[in-house]
Amino acid sequence: MSRTEIKPYSGPAGGWGSLKSVEGILLKQERIMTGNATLLKQNKPDGYSCVSCAWAKPDDPLPFEYCENGAKATAWEITRKRVPLSFFQRHTLTELRGWSDHDLEAQGRLLHPMRLDHAKDRWVPVSWEDAFREIGAELRAMDPKSTVFYASGRASLETSYMWGLFARLYGHNNLPDSSNMCHESTSVGLPEAIGAPVGTVLLEDFEKTDLIFSFGQNVGSNSPRMLHPLQEAAKRDVPIITFNPLKERGLERFTNPQSPVEMLTGSETRISTQYHQVRAGGDIAAILGICKAMIAGDDAAMASGGRPWLDHAFIALHTHGFDSFAATARDADWEELERRSGLTRKAMEAVAEVYSRSEAAIGIYGMGLTQHRSGVENVRMLINLLLLRGNIGKPGAGVLPVRGHSNVQGQRTVGITEKPELVPMDHLGEQYGFEPPRETGMNTVEACEAIIAGRVKAFLGLGGNFIRAVPETVAMEAAWPGIRLTVQVATKLNRNHLINGEVAFLLPCLGRIEVDTQASGPQAVTCEDTTTKIHGSHGLVPPAGPDLLSEPAIVAGLAKATLPPNPRVPWDEWVADYNRIRDAIEATYPDIFRDFNKRVFDGGFHRPLPARQRDWKTETGKANFVIPSSLNADKDTGTDLEKPDALQLITIRSNDQFNTTIYGYEDRFRGVSGTRMVLFMNREDAARLGLRDGATVALSTAVEDNLSRRVEGFRVVHHDIPKGCCAAYYPECNPLIPLWHHAERSKVPAAKSVPVHVHAMAPAP
Incomplete structure (x- = not known):
């Protein structure tokens, strides 16, 4: 550092x-x-x-x-950096637990399968054959429903399909994944509203839109390539209206590194035409305020014979519940909307004025909407706003949830879900000659609850850094050693490899960018991007080491060692030729993956999107408005934004990290270098609490549930953030998030609005 x-x-x-x-x-x-x-x-x-x-x-x-x-x-x-066997001979796990996330991963690529030696407190080498045999023996001795098969969002469609099938052949649907921690609110909210669990926007829509809304999405750090279509839209004078508590540079100004002229002249493109710093948890109030202004403007226009502000023909033909929603919007109190949103009535009316003139609007959002107690309602409210002017199912318009991990959306498409109703179980059973489990499995929060309660006997992780990514970190680390078997498939060392069960294995795999040669020759894999387009991916660089196996080979090895032989499941043939896996995926999901092998390597293809054709797969057969249950996004914690003794903590990423992977200690856009232990605070809040810029503080969770949650050593940084809010980095703040503090119904951890107390500390010597 x-x-x-x-x-x-x-x-x-x-x-x-x-x-x-x-x-x-x-x-x-x-x-x-x-x-x-x-x-x-x-x-x-x-x-x-x-x-x-x-x-x-x-x-x-x-x-x-x-x-x-x-x-x-x-x-x-x-990276050329490697983790040889001598590394684990030099370092015990107890010692490594004192290392930072960055320093662990910075050691380089893992090279050898390892088994934990508790007596030595070290990872020791094991053969692949022995690892698979011992893991299989452990799993065969367990009740399958007491085990968890986690998948990070980076695994390919091929690996994800095999992983989900392995779990169901074994006998459970305990398949939590990265979506449970970010966009599960989308997966619950969008089907209810428009009949699809994914967005409706394609890349080509950015060329046709005349208005873009952005809610809770930091494009500059989280998906910077999106800045290119945003810049092109901005240069066409398309209004881009942003709602985000923090001023994020990528949403303000952009110099395109692809443009020699811009680089040499230092020219910049303005991105947002309006930037509204909504309070943490204030999105429902902000959107309802805009809708109220839209409906009021339309009422006035209808009375005077002027231009309508709403698309009445679309609403009548394609929606359900408008009258009730409109009545709620008309009755909403402006003073309460301002108080909850942190925005003025004038600001919300200014948004409505621009929106009323738009013919095709896109609604972009990220975890600033989904990671709240009201996450599902936040998503539904954005749909309400889009439905007012018919902005689902026409060119240049639609809803766009911006996914994180590179294939987190795709793995859901091929069956990584705890919800059996989302998988063609009858088809799967017929295809492979077994009776699939029908019981709903555990999502991420439920898996954590079961681990803390001692009910999970095995945890198998297909990538990721689960224990670092989830809430309630202290309790999770304390409970984890009580698990009988833990297995981690990984490319690099991370925190989860230092907290282990009674029997533990670390299985290193090839990365996606490496050449994957199997019996039939070099293999390719496939992924689905955030616009539902499915692409091929070809490895290019030599493997980091000769002992690495591909993810499909590891899944097949585990499955063969655990399950009884099944001639209908050709694990070895799948590993030999990934085209065979894609044939199997097509057989399970023929409507999505027709001619999979041909189309995916011929430019790729989009999965079907009925809502783009205004074919609403909902219970009403139409797109549905929803009435918000409350303007208070965090009504069950007993805190409020105006209470002087608590602030609402927003967890954020730096532009030097991706999820739990920390590349370095630079957050260039926020002016932070050399540390991640900072607390961004409003100047007035800091002054009210007697905290100067640079003061050392601790944070504790401001809830009463008989548990103490505290993280120390933050440096106060005065920042442009709404009063009553503060922000600090993820995953350092995960110990402050109660496990029960999650979105209603979707159970996404509510990491964007955590009530905290700030405590002054003596600075470190």
């Missing part, structure tokens, strides 16, 4: 800072020459899909079709 320095950043997103950051990480990972050559194939038809975010891959890619964070993810995976 370098020297801590905090100073304002005046530059744009992108620009020379982005280029410097990319070259810096390639240099650190000893890939300055080969890394740049590899990046030229990122997100290209004959190359590989980015291992970072799920943003869309264009049909006509740019010469450099990657962003700063995507380049960091590639450098992180293809």
